[in-house]
Amino acid sequence: DARVTQTPRHKVTEMGQEVTMRCQPILGHNTVFWYRQTMMQGLELLAYFRNRAPLDDSGMPKDRFSAEMPDATLATLKIQPSEPRDSAVYFCASGLSGDEQFFGPGTRLTVL
Amino acid sequence: LAKTTQPISMDSYEGQEVNITCSHNNIATNDYITWYQQFPSQGPRFIIQGYKTKVTNEVASLFIPADRKSSTLSLPRVSLSDTAVYYCLVGDMGAGTYKYIFGTGTRLKVLA
Numbered sequence: 001d002a003r004v005t006q007t008p009r010h011k012v013t014e015m016g017q018e019v020t021m022r023c024q025p026i027l028g029h030n031t032v033f034w035y036r037q038t039m040m041q042g043l044e045l046l047a048y049f050r051n052r053a054p055l056d057d058s059g060m061p062k063d064r065f066s067a068e069m070p071d072a073t074l075a076t077l078k079i080q081p082s083e084p085r086d087s088a089v090y091f092c093a094s095g096l097s098g099d100e101q102f103f104g105p106g107t108r109l110t111v112l
Numbered sequence: 113l114a115k116t117t118q119p120i121s122m123d124s125y126e127g128q129e130v131n132i133t134c135s136h137n138n139i140a141t142n143d144y145i146t147w148y149q150q151f152p153s154q155g156p157r158f159i160i161q162g163y164k165t166k167v168t169n170e171v172a173s174l175f176i177p178a179d180r181k182s183s184t185l186s187l188p189r190v191s192l193s194d195t196a197v198y199y200c201l202v203g204d205m206g207a208g209t210y211k212y213i214f215g216t217g218t219r220l221k222v223l224a
Contacts (some may be wrong), residue, residue: 019171033212043156043199043214044205091155100213103155 002026004104007090012110018080021107023092024073032075033093034060034067043091049075050097075105082111116200121219130187132218134200137181145176145183150217156199156202160185187220195222 005024007069013019033048047057052069060067064083069075079086089108091099124130135146144163147154160167162174162183173186186191187194197217 035214040214045212045214093155098159100158101156103157106153106155 004092004094004102004108008107009105013082014112015083016081018078019069020111021077021090023075023104025075025094026050026102029096031095031097032069034077035091035093036088037091038088046077065104070112081090085110087111115213116202116215118200118215118218120139120216121221123191123221123223124222126191127189130220132185132198132220133182133185136202138181139180139202143202145174147172147174147185148199148201150197151201192219192222192224196220
């Protein structure tokens with residue numbers, strides 16, 4: 001049963017620290033998405049890649065967030081420096097072009 | 113970008129049919145309509161997708177009128193385990209860039 005995996009599942013850090021979240025998309029999927037979910041804002045699309053190329057990152061604060069796909073099996077989302085307002089659940093999802101997205105279990109980030 | 117509007121919450125009883133309507137007045141020609149289900153502490157999960165008329169799968173039906181400005185997710189004979197948040201998405205499924213916008217979702221509570 002192919003699944004999207006995300007690490008870590010939980011992360012508690014202090015303001016100013018760097019945070020790196022990792023995602024392993026489902027093998028063969030060519031599109032990878034990063035979302036952030038909070039009670040106030042709901043699910044927000046931060047960025048997405050197709051065939052490892054970034055297609056849209058307009059939802060991401062550019063000054064502190066960065067997303068990359070070093071290879072087809074790994075996507076990363078980094079926050080540097082982190083701030084308390086970044087506390088949220090971060091989801092990675094993968095899919096084939098515009099078809100259904102398969103979501104990972106999420107990384108729950110708490111920035112103190 | 114197509115924006116969606118859904119009721120914030122709904123209650124139902126076990127065994128009843130539940131219909132959740134989503135409004136998307138400015139849907140574009142190439143946009144598809146997709147519904148996701150999310151349980152607490154999990155990522156959203158694909159339910160059904162359609163472009164026009166009616167689509168049915170093993171868990172739900174999707175009704176889309178001719179003008180495509182709204183859509184209705186129909187869940188037959190709900191059970192307690194269907195208690196979740198349901199999201200309607202509208203987006204271009206083509207090869208070009210697109211942006212999925214998850215609305216606030218509809219919180220469905222199924223009562224015994």
